[in-house]
Structure formats: structure tokens, C-alpha cells
Amino acid sequence: MRTAPVRESNIDFVKSESIRIGAVGAGSFGLFALQHFTQVSGVHLVAMAGTHREAAFAMAQRFGIPDLEDIDTLLARDDINLVYIATPPFLHHPQAIKALRAGKHVICEKPLALDLRQADEMIAIARGKNLLVLANLMQRYNPLFESVQRLVESKVLGEFLHGFFENYASDEALGPDHWFWDRTRSGGIFVEHGVHFFDMFSGWLGPGRVVAAQRTLRPGSGLEEQVNCTVSYTGGALVNFYHGFTQPMRMDRQEFRLLFERGDVTLNQWVPIQARIRAVVDEQGTRALTELFPGARLDVTQVFGGKTRAASGRHKPLDIYQQIELSYHSSEHKMHEYGDLLREMFRDQIRWIFNRNHARKLTEQNGRDSLAMALEATSLADEANEALQKQPHSKLAA
Numbered sequence: 001m002r003t004a005p006v007r008e009s010n011i012d013f014v015k016s017e018s019i020r021i022g023a024v025g026a027g028s029f030g031l032f033a034l035q036h037f038t039q040v041s042g043v044h045l046v047a048m049a050g051t052h053r054e055a056a057f058a059m060a061q062r063f064g065i066p067d068l069e070d071i072d073t074l075l076a077r078d079d080i081n082l083v084y085i086a087t088p089p090f091l092h093h094p095q096a097i098k099a100l101r102a103g104k105h106v107i108c109e110k111p112l113a114l115d116l117r118q119a120d121e122m123i124a125i126a127r128g129k130n131l132l133v134l135a136n137l138m139q140r141y142n143p144l145f146e147s148v149q150r151l152v153e154s155k156v157l158g159e160f161l162h163g164f165f166e167n168y169a170s171d172e173a174l175g176p177d178h179w180f181w182d183r184t185r186s187g188g189i190f191v192e193h194g195v196h197f198f199d200m201f202s203g204w205l206g207p208g209r210v211v212a213a214q215r216t217l218r219p220g221s222g223l224e225e226q227v228n229c230t231v232s233y234t235g236g237a238l239v240n241f242y243h244g245f246t247q248p249m250r251m252d253r254q255e256f257r258l259l260f261e262r263g264d265v266t267l268n269q270w271v272p273i274q275a276r277i278r279a280v281v282d283e284q285g286t287r288a289l290t291e292l293f294p295g296a297r298l299d300v301t302q303v304f305g306g307k308t309r310a311a312s313g314r315h316k317p318l319d320i321y322q323q324i325e326l327s328y329h330s331s332e333h334k335m336h337e338y339g340d341l342l343r344e345m346f347r348d349q350i351r352w353i354f355n356r357n358h359a360r361k362l363t364e365q366n367g368r369d370s371l372a373m374a375l376e377a378t379s380l381a382d383e384a385n386e387a388l389q390k391q392p393h394s395k396l397a398a
């Protein structure tokens with residue numbers, strides 16, 4: 001078992017002021033996130049609003065809040081300075097606008113909004129009032145996200161060539177009437193879920209352009225259950241993104257792969273807690289990789305010497321000292337790691353609230369950019385689907 005890279009301690013950076021949260025939405029994710037936000041020093045949950053009374057009421061009891069309020073009453077309270085929105089995506093924009101107009105900082109669940117006009121309005125109001133508005137793309141706080149980012153930047157394995165994210169997700173908790181399947185409420189799979197992964201790959205590779213996309217509908221019900229797209233990044237490298245919500249819960253699984261000239265890195269789970277790096281490297285390369293993935297196990301598969309050090313790839317000469325495999329496994333349980341990311345995200349954003357010179361790892365721009373890619377993928381997938389309807393497979397074969 002490996003140890004995770006050291007995180008910052010829960011220092012009491014909020015000296016005289018505190019963050020007092022009003023929560024809007026209390027479903028499965030809202031509860032999980034609030035349990036972690038409230039563990040950050042100086043943070044308190046003081047009020048809740050939610051339209052689905054039963055779930056929200058249970059949560060209010062958990063936090064010792066006497067009763068639920070409607071959103072307008074909550075926003076009128078002077079003792080709330082930050083509103084956390086964890087309702088379905090179609091409510092993010094109207095609720096965030098109300099909260100910002102009431103002078104509150106806003107952290108809302110991903111996606112930031114359902115379209116770019118909404119996202120731009122939210123960002124413009126927040127900037128005009130010097131307030132925080134953020135989509136919770138907390139994956140940027142994963143130590144593995146940062147290790148991969150440094151791997152790409154350092155070019156230890158050469159140029160990035162190709163990548164994929166394969167998401168074999170469960171739909172066991174998503175009954176046929178769940179808002180998730182209704183594009184008017186969720187935005188569709190690319191928008192509701194894909195934004196996390198568009199954001200991660202943009203963090204690693206820079207801005208990307210969606211060049212092709214597809215969707216498949218479940219026979220019988222017509223639910224959009226699988227989507228796929230290809231994104232082109234600087235230099236022309238392509239990455240494929242697949243999301244399918246089709247699996248029983250116990251078979252929910254994900255894999256990321258980034259291929260470079262001299263090796264690849266594979267991450268497992270959608271909040272990655274495992275990494276495996278396979279590579280051919282010279283002496284400096286072995287050292288650099290062990291520094292990029294601290295605590296990872298190093299296995300040397302082959303050692304080369306003399307003439308056998310010489311190799312080539314992409315018509316470039318290579319000098320190889322070792323063929324190696326590095327394995328990293330966070331010592332945290334997946335859900336504990338997930339909790340760490342939420343606390344780190346919240347701490348980082350609060351620092352910015354109290355000090356505008358603080359450089360955050362995640363900003364409102366990430367919410368907007370990931371949404372823009374998701375909308376582009378959605379629209380290209382629709383076009384491809386329409387074309388397919390006009391020219392079905394049987395006709396293509398004829």
C-alpha cells in the first residue's frame with residue numbers, strides 16, 4: 001500500500017470571519033459534499049432550502065437546523081455569505097442568479113449552467129459584484145491530476161500522442177423517470193457528467209476542440225444511454241471520451257489512458273485513486289518519474305546496456321536504460337479521497353474569498369470552458385444521430 005502525497009493540514013486560515021453556508025438542494029450529492037465542506041475550519045451550515053421536503057428535512061436534522069426555508073427567505077438572511085447549490089442542473093442558473101443578486105458567494109454543482117448565455121450571465125454578475133461563482137469540478141484537487149499535469153508538462157515520456165476516458169457507469173440508482181435522463185433538466189450526459197473529464201483533459205493538455213460525437217439511444221425507451229466524442233488538442237493529438245450509463249452498480253468502472261512517445265499512464269476510477277505508468281526511460285527518466293509519482297512502487301522489467309540501449313520510435317533515436325512500471329495506489333478509500341477533494345476545493349475557494357491575490361486551482365472559467373465543450377459534443381452527437389436516421393445501417397450496407 002502506498003502513501004498519498006502530503007496535503008495541507010486543516011489550518012485555521014479564517015481568523016476573524018467565517019463562512020456561513022446556506023444550502024439549496026439536499027440530495028445524495030449535496031449531503032455528501034456538505035458533510036465535507038463543514039469539516040473545513042471556520043465553515044458552518046446555517047440554513048437550508050429544498051423543494052423535496054423529505055430528503056432535505058433529514059439533512060436539516062443531521063446539521064441541527066430547526067427547519068427548512070424557501071430559497072427567498074434563505075437568501076434574505078444576513079448571516080449567510082455563501083450559497084451552495086446542489087439541485088439538478090436546470091436550477092443552477094436561476095438559483096445562482098438570485099443568490100448573487102442577494103450578495104452571496106456561490107458554489108454550485110457541475111455543470112455551471114445549461115447553456116453559455118446562462119453561464120456568462122452568472123459570471124458577469126459575480127464579477128460585477130466581486131463575488132465567487134464556481135462549478136464544483138473538484139477533480140483538479142486530486143494529487144494524481146497534478147502528477148499527470150506535471151508529467152505532460154515535463155515531457156519525461158516525450159510528446160503526448162493519444163488518450164481516452166472510458167466510463168462504464170451504473171444506472172442502477174437512476175430510475176426511468178429520474179431527471180438525469182431528461183435533457184431539459186440535466187443537459188444530457190456530456191453536460192451533466194462529461195464536464196468533469198473535459199475539464200481534466202483541458203487541465204492536462206490545454207484547450208480542446210470537439211471534432212466528432214455520437215450518441216446511442218436505449219432500444220424501447222429511447223433514453224440517451226451512451227455518448228462518445230473525439231476531441232482534438234494542440235498539436236493535433238486526439239482523445240476519445242465515452243460515457244455509458246448501463247451497468248449494475250457493482251460493475252461501475254472507469255479508465256483513463258494517456259499515451260506518450262515513450263510510455264503511457266493509466267488511471268482507474270472516475271475519481272482516480274490508482275495509476276500505472278509503463279515506460280522506457282534513461283537514468284534521468286527513472287528518477288523524474290519516481291519524483292512525479294511520490295510513493296509509487298517501481299518495478300524494473302528490463303535493464304539495457306551497451307548496444308541494446310539504442311532503440312527508436314516515430315523515427316527518433318532513443319537511448320533506453322530501463323523498461324519500468326510504476327504503480328501508485330492511494331492509501332485512502334475511494335470515497336475518502338473524494339471527500340478530501342471536496343475539502344481541498346472548498347479551502348482553496350475560501351482563501352480566494354478572503355484574499356483576492358490567492359491563485360486558485362479552479363475558477364469560473366473552468367466551469368464555462370467545460371460546459372462549452374459539452375455543448376459542442378451534444379450538438380455534434382445530435383447531428384450525427386439525425387444523419388444516421390436519414391441513412392440507417394441497412395441502407396449503408398446495401
Ligand SMILES: NC(=O)c1ccc[n+]([C@@H]2O[C@H](COP(=O)([O-])OP(=O)(O)OC[C@H]3O[C@@H](n4cnc5c(N)ncnc54)[C@H](O)[C@@H]3O)[C@@H](O)[C@H]2O)c1
Binds near residue numbers: 024030050192
Ligand atoms: N461534483 C460531483 O462530483 C457530483 C457528483 C454527483 C452529482 N453532482 C451534481 O449534483 C447535483 C445534484 O445531484 P444529486 O445526484 O445530488 O441529485 P438528487 O436528485 O439526489 O438531489 C437533488 C436535490 O435537489 C432538490 N430539488 C429541488 N428542486 C428540484 C426539482 N425540481 N427536481 C428535482 N430535485 C429538486 C432535491 O430535493 C434534492 O435535494 C447535480 O447538478 C449533479 O450533476 C456532482
